[in-house]
Amino acid sequence: MAKTSVNYQCPNCSAPLPYQPGKEKAVCEYCGTEFEISVLEELYRHAEERAAQERAAQEAKWDTDAAGSEWTEEEAAALRAFTCSSCGAEIVSDENTMATECCYCGNPTLLPSRFAGMLKPDYIIPFKKTKQEAVAALKEFYKGKYLLPSSFTGGNRVEAIQPMYVPFWLFDAEVEGHATFRAYQDHVFETSDEIITETNVYECLRSGTMRYERVPADGSKKMDDSYMDSIEPFDFSELVPFQATYLAGNLADKYDVDAEAAVPRADMRMSQTTVDVLEDAVTGYDRKEIQSSSVIKEDSKVAYAMVPVWILTTRYENRPYTFMMNGQTGKVVGSLPIDEKKKWLYPSVAALVSIPIVYWLAKLFV
Amino acid sequence: MPLDYKRILSALAVLLCLLLPAAALAAKVNAEPGIEPGQVVVDEAGLLDRSERAELARHIEGLQEKHGIGIAVVTKKSLHGKDIVKYTDNLMNQRFSPGQNGNTVLLIAIDQRDFQIVTDAKMHAIITNDGGAPYLRDAFLDDLSDGRYQAAFLAYADTVDELVSYYEKEGKPFDPADQFSWIALGIAVILALVVMYGVQSYLVSMMSNVQPGYGAGAYLLDDSIRLEAPTDTFLYMTVTRAPKPKESDRDGGSDIGGGHGGIGGKF
Known part of the structure; x- marks a missing residue:
């Protein structure tokens, strides 16, 4: 019997992500996020490459x-x-x-x-x-x-x-370093009664x-x-x-x-330090977080x-x-x-001095 | 030529007959129907029962006598599209300004759930736009919104009494910025504790410079770094929507011309 579906994991919420062959997009039933099938396939190919690199990193020995x-x-x-x-x-x-x-x-x-x-x-x-x-x-x-x-x-x-x-x-x-980062780009705009934030999510490979x-x-x-x-x-x-x-x-x-x-x-x-160098090369995004890395000696x-x-x-x-x-x-x-004694005395003096100043500033806003 | 007294008297009588209806008509045009002279509570909308009206009136009359001021509460079923600020100001000028030391009127238009306070020039000097006016409004607005009309009107009168007493005692209008604030004190104490923690953490951190190593940046040959072309793949987009915070409609009072002031809004 021909295989009718392939199960991926949703990159957004990690829920199972089935899709029908022949279709170009998959939609997560849990979070509603839509994905291009070609993007998912590339994502999984990268994950397999990363696993192979991690195995190579573990096998590399110092003399x-x-x-x-x-x-x-x-x-x-x-x-x-x-x-x-x-x-x-x-x-x-x-x-x-x-x-x-x-x-x-x-x-x-x-x-x-x-x-x-x-x-x-x-x-x-x-x-x-x-x-x-x-x-x-x-x-x-x-x-x-x-x-x-x-x-x-x-x-x-x-x-x-x-x-x-x-x-x-x-x-x-x-050393040869490889790292995968999840990077986020936010676009914020306003309507008359809402603040809408569109976040584009990218997978960034750095080697x-x-x-x-x-x-x-x-x-x-x-x-x-x-x-x-x-x-x-x-x-x-x-x-x-x-x-x-x-x-x-x-x-x-x-x-x-x-x-x-x-x-x-x-x-x-x-x-x-290798991962830090690779992370510094992920630029143009509002936020980023590391997903995986391998460093081969x-x-x-x-x-x-x-x-x-x-x-x-x-x-x-x-x-x-x-x-x-x-x-x-x-x-x-x-x-x-x-x-x-000094450990409590000095901070207490600083706190007592700050009370009237902060009180006066707070009165301007309450 | 001898004076013809009969003809003069006849002419005066005719003139009087002509002027009296005109004067009566003029009075009818200016006056609000159903308002007796000296009346301080006019409840045309029927928000209070008889005993509540009598109690409120007695209370207000006592305050008027105490300070030499005029206070009035007027409720209307509808203003039929008239401007509430002008209407209330005219009402105060024409019918409710017995006080030598200042006058104020609170008017309620129940169909639109509008309220308006106006003050004449003397009372405006006591109940200022940014000081007493918001304080006076906040004193009764919750009761008004919840339909506790007598409590709201009593709170209005008592707060006018409080603000006038403050002025008489201090010689200056009430200003919330001059008052002690428990909220500000609470904020100050909390931030002082944060300051205390921050100062202590900083002083303690100065006592040791021993910390575990992180990375090997000092031993990386900078000119040896060779990065491959980056690969960035768009995965998906998420959209989040948050309601805009609404600006508070509880701002201060405003000038309404002729030295008068006032504050109003919905309840």
Whole structure:
């Protein structure tokens, strides 16, 4: 028996949308919207293409095995490892540098351990900011923070300042992005008693290629991802091939997130920006929303690098506060304590001052 | 020549006989039928019963005496197409202006459900177009619309009393903008709470610059972007219709000439 109907979904309300062969238009029985059959067929063809692209995107893999290399026996012999007995952090230094306390939890008991199980970084960004610059930058960071307790800056001393090389995985890739958007164009006109809005709805396909270089994802579980994201960007044009001599006088965090585990974060960041670029190319509409997207990696590679971070710790009312400064750019990130009295006092004053002004303005309209 | 008193008296008598009917006719032309001198409630449309009329009249007479003003309520079955503003103003000028300190008349034409208030120049200075007039109208219009005629007329009289008392006490006409507004205060308090929340959120947000990363824009090579030709396909069109908001017909009062003022409308 010949097939007499094909079932689509209404693009407007998602209800079943039957139509009879030979007819040029289909009308949704639920929302009443009318569609050209050729448009529906094109819509479904695009959806199938998008599904195939998404499958291809999932299959594309990063070559993580090429990241990092093995230490020579001589290099490994010159390194020392310490394990924090409190939080389990593993810190690496050269043989002349002594880690005196854990930079993550402040525990002074660090147990020497055998250096092993860590790849040799491909690159490093050497420290450009000094200890004095880190302290000055932190003091500058306090300025203009109206809710900062007075006693925090008054009686506060930075308890520890440590230069730390943090492990990062750097992802390079040429990506091919495809995205489908639903875009809306409104035409508003008025009759004597009605405001009529006609909305034309379009399906917009955008595709393109672009290249990312050195998208970072930190390789340390101890380092808060939000802190590491906030301390960016690093200028990776200043990367130099790694040499163990850069560790002299500095500490290094031993990575505990391998390259494969860092891939989802890098993928997410690149996909997000790729879709943003494609969305920016949808112009001439009043509104738009994404329907689907796929981002396929090509020509990808991963490198292992150490980046410089100053870690400054202090205590206030028996709570530790950690600040970090980008050792290359000097950017400081951190969260300051809040004075609860000030938190309510200042907004209350602003509210009380605004009442008579707003009352006077409101009287003009009521 | 000696005066002929008889002829003079006869001529005066003839003249008197000729003038008296003319004067009576003139009075009949100017006066409204059925309105007694000093009457303050004229209910030709029959909206009130006898006792309601008497009570309303007593109340108005008391207010007239209290302030030295004239207040009148007139209801008509129909104005037969006459202009209600001119008609009411003429009515006040001719029949209802006993007050030394100002006069006002409320007229109802029940067939068209029209109402009109007019004020003479003195009362217009007390009940101004943008101040007292809308306040006076709003005081009785709901009762009038709902058919509670006596309540509406009493509210009209009492509100005139209130506005005149205010003027006597303050030395200036009533202006709603001078009055305390609970609505404005409520709006001010709500917006102040919004201000408080906004200021607090801003101050708290300043205390930390730690936030998760979003995207990789800093690592995108701008000159590497190659976009393919866009494909835009029209899918369908939707139409929404919304009724236009109607402008309020409750605007202020207006000047009606000769220094008089008034406010009117439908009920």
